[in-house]
Amino acid sequence: MDGREEVVCEAARSGDSTKVKNLVSGGTDVTYFDQQGFTPLMHAAKHGHADVVKTLLEAGAPWNALTPSNLSAGDFAMDAGHQEAFDLLLNAGIQAELVLGTIARSENKNNVSDVDYLEDRVTFSEDKIMDSSSKAVMMAWEKPLMEAHAKAVCSGGGHILNIGFGMGLVDTAIQQYSPATHTIIEAHPEVYNRMLRTGWGEKENVKIIFGKWQDVLSQLDSYDGKFFHTSLLKYDSFVL
Ligand SMILES: C[S@@+](CC[C@H](N)C(=O)[O-])C[C@H]1O[C@@H](n2cnc3c(N)ncnc32)[C@H](O)[C@@H]1O
Structure with missing residues (x-):
């Protein structure tokens, strides 16, 4: 220096x-x-x-x-x-996430499923969720990115779908647009329990579907806006 x-x-x-x-x-x-x-x-x-x-x-x-x-x-x-x-800044973040998602997909090709993660323990703190090997599942610095996604997804109002609650950043932002309905799919039992503990099950316009998105497709309707986090792309089977 x-x-x-x-x-x-x-x-x-x-x-x-x-x-x-x-x-x-x-x-x-x-x-x-x-x-x-x-x-x-x-x-x-x-x-x-x-x-x-x-x-x-x-x-x-x-x-x-x-x-x-x-x-x-x-x-x-x-x-x-x-x-x-x-x-x-948002575009820089999106590009980084896409690149990281592509790298993760190619590194994990043919041998990764989300089963291991979904059976793993996660820990929550104010600003992050970690898996049992201390890898971040979601961090608070992604908040601006999640807020911008929520704005885009809710631009037409109506019925909104989000896959993966994580820290609830995108869902909290989606709620601010008061959508007619707001469906959230979450597959991790501890994340799901935390959603219930923090009152997400009682919000009038919110419907929580517990399970892997791959397994709950039959419970879905049609939506005006859909969001999924790019980290879900690391699983080969992710196709919407
Ligand atoms: C990176 S976090 C999402 C963060 C969220 N967008 C936010 O704003 O906090 C990914 C979430 O997807 C959940 N998840 C992982 N695999 C899933 C699957 N197959 N179906 C549904 N949810 C899944 C994880 O448990 C985790 O809560």
């Missing part, structure tokens, strides 16, 4: 895209966290400098880095209403 990282943070904050470009092409570390625990990308997102956000993402800045209070660049852009910056 030679002070250029602080300069790139300042340039990102003030929206000086030429300076950011020069620093980045000179090899300045875009993964740097300043004393506040902010990356240059977070500064740019917080102030809505979409061109700087774009430059930093193209230079490999981590879109999903978190501050000490667990906020991501996407949170900052969304909270401040910087739509263009938010969309860039």
